[in-house]
Amino acid sequence: MPQPPRRSGATTLLRSPGLRAVVGACCLLALGVGTASAGASPVRAGHRAAANTAPDRAALAPGLINHVLVIDLENEGYDTTFGAHSPATYLNTTLRSQGELVPHYYATGHFSLDNYIAQVSGQAPTMLTKADCGDFATRAFTYVDVLPGTDDPNPTTHPGQVDGNGCVYPAPNPATGSHGAPTIADQLDARFPPNPATHRAAWREYAEDMGNDPARDGGTPDPSGGTDCAHPAVGAPDTAEAATATDQYAMRHNPFMYFHSAIDNRAECDANVVPLGKLRADGTPDPSGHLAQDLADASRTPRFGFITPNLCDDGHDDTCAGVNSEGGHTGGLAAADLWLKHWMPLILGSPAYQHGDTLVVLxxxxxxxxxxxxxxxxxxxxxxxxxxxxxxxxxxxxxxVDNAPGGGQTGAVLFSKRFVRVGSVNTSGFYNHYSALRSYEDLLGLHDGGSDGHGHIGFAGAPGLEPFGPDVFNAP
Incomplete structure (x- = not known):
C-alpha cells in the first residue's frame, strides 16, 4: 500500500536504447497493444512464443533445490533500493556480495495485496485486491469473498483465473469440476501430504507480530506467543491494516489468508501460518521462534516458506508505530535493512542453506x-x-486502460550456496512474480495439473512464460 509521497529516488528504467525497446515492447504487449518493431527479442523479456509442447522448465532439475524461502519487503523501486544513495547499506554491500542481483525483476500490480496473491497463486488482481481490499478515503478495510468466483471461460487468454471482485478466493471444488484458486500450498499438499497427526505441511508462512494483539488480529493462540492463521471472519472488517505500538502485523502481507483452501482447513492453517519469532536482547533471533526452530534443523525447514516482516521491518511505514529491529522508530528502507541485518545470518547460516539445496529470494x-x-x-x-x-x-x-500495465521494477537478490555465483549481477534475465512462482513449482517438482497441465497455476501457466534459467543459476 502506498503512503503520501516520501523518499526521493525516482526509478530510472530505460537506461539504454536496447533496454528501452525491450521494456517498451513488453509494456505495450501487456496492454494488448501491438508493436511492429520491438528492437529486441521478447525472449529477453522473459516470454517465448506459445507452443503446443511441454513448457520450459527452470534450469535446475527437481531435487537439486528442496527448499525455497521467499522474503518480501515493501514499496521501493529498483533505483531507490539498489542505487548509490540507498539507505539499505547492508543489503547493497554484504548481501549483494553473498548473492546474485537480478535488476530486471518486476512486480505485477499496485498496491500490496495483489502482488502477494500473485506470488503464491498466479491470480491477477480484482478491483478490491489491488486496493488492498479497502477504501483509502474512509480507511475501511474489508474481508469479503471474490464473487461470483467462477472459473474464467477463456483459459487461453486467462489461464487458471477466477472471475469476480472481492478478496478471498474460492477453493478448488472437485465435485463441480471448478478449478477455483489453488495456491502453491495446495500443490505441495498434494505432492507431500501433511502429517495427519500434527497437520504440519511442506509449506509455511512466517508472519512477524501476528497475534501480538489477538483481539486485533484474530487467530488461534500459538504456544510460542501470538496467534496462528490470523484473519477476521469472512465478511467482517479487517482491523489489522495499520500498525499499532505493540502490533505491526498486516494481514494483507500474509497471502495465504486470502484463499479458502487455506483458511477453511483450520487445523492445517494453524499448524503452518505461524508467527515469525522475535529477537533477543543481543539482537539475534530467539531460538524458540518458529523460523529459528525450523531453520535449526534441515528436516524441519519447509520446502516452501514465505517470510513476512511487520509493517516497520518490511520498510512500509516511514515512521514506525512500534519499534524497528534496533528499538528505534525509523522506518522505510533503513528499517528493512536493519531487519535483514538481524535475520539474514540465521537464514544463510542454516543447515539447509549450507547444504546447498536451498534457494532464498529477497x-x-x-x-x-x-x-x-x-x-x-x-x-x-x-x-x-x-x-x-x-x-x-x-x-x-x-x-x-491507462499506461499502468504492472507493478514496476523492484529488482531481487537471489541466494544459493551451490547454484548462484556470489556477487554476480544478472543483466540478461527478465522476471516477475508470475515467472518466479513458475520457477518455484518447477524446482520443487510440482509438474502435474495447474492451468497448463504441467504444474503451473494461474498466470504462472501462461504460454511461453520463462522460469529462472541458467542466467540465474550461474555458478560454474
Missing part, C-alpha cells in the same frame, strides 16, 4: 506506488491484465 512486493515516480507501473514478461481489471498497475482505480 524482493519487494511492488515499486513505489506514487504515480509521479517514473516507471512506477512498468511491466515485463508480457504480463496480461487478467479478466477482472484492465490495468493491474493503475493505483488510481480507473476503469479504463
Amino acid at each position: 524482493t519487494f512486493d511492488e515499486a513505489d506506488a506514487d504515480p509521479s515516480t517514473p516507471g512506477y507501473a512498468a511491466a515485463c514478461c508480457f504480463e496480461q491484465p487478467g479478466p477482472n481489471v484492465v490495468a493491474p498497475g493503475d493505483s488510481t482505480f480507473k476503469a479504463t
